[in-house]
Amino acid sequence: MRKRLIVPLGVAALAAIAAALAFVVIPGSASAKAGSQIQPLATASVPPIFKSGIASSASAAGLATSDLIEITSTGVQPARSGLVLGHGSAGELVAMFAPKDFTSFVSPAQMLNGQEIAAFASAQPGTDGQVGHVQLNGVASSNVSKAVLDLADGSTIQVQLVQAGHAGYSFFTYATDSVSTFPQAIHAFNTTGSEIATQDVRKDIAHPTG
């Protein structure tokens, strides 16, 4: 049984808004350090140029722009990365955004490609030219009840799984500007606590020098 987050009043109001927009958004079990916040894209603090670009991309994909929901990481504030979920005739589609880019909308199934969980990394250099900022945005199948990140300092952190839409997928975000907490791998667990998938993300966040 997935734990339900005790939702503060403000977030509950946002969840009510999200539900009214035809998406069911249910925060899963939460970690104070790897949580996600949810709000309509229209009221999100995403830079305006991104907001209009994402909305245009959504429209081109046949999505109703008024239904777009943003899920962002609480790890780095102000939030500079996350996912945008939309719904249209093509079903439910997802785009990702990071500090310097956003992606086209694709289906969660395409993102998973038959896997139980898929994390997509974005990265940018610090002032020394090495990797200084890392973000993970991802999707998990309905079989996943819990997801845990291995971090560079040897610790682990549970990422909040946010159910959204009607297809049973959940979504997660993570962001950090600290090398010691760069993600190394993500582990997915089912409701019985069995690990059902692992993804090593070290190559995904590496400085592409080759």
Added chain:
Amino acid sequence: MRQILVFVAIVAGLVAAAATYGVATAQACDTNYWNVGCQTYSPGQRHTSPIPCCGSYNSSYSTFNNYSTSEQIWNDMQGHWLGSQVVSYGTTVHWITNGDGNEALGCYNNNSGNQFINCREYAGWG
């Protein structure tokens, strides 16, 4: 004997065709479209456009084989890395670039084995 040789040649051709079918999508290459190229990337290898760009809004796009993800990257023309985004097959990345005309977009193999990647960059977010 001749019939046997013809048969063997036909079978060999069919086997060769079957071996390449799975990567046909990634190998088809019109370099006018795939302007960063179509080629095999070894693990950790990158290619960016040899022609500098960009205005402030540019996009990159890739298709690829062998793995479920690949990576699109943003560099300057001196090869300094400015940003990267891992994507699933057929995903476009829309970048906010510096607009200084000294940048290039491209692709990178973030996997542990070789990957054939069709890669392109273009102006705008269309």
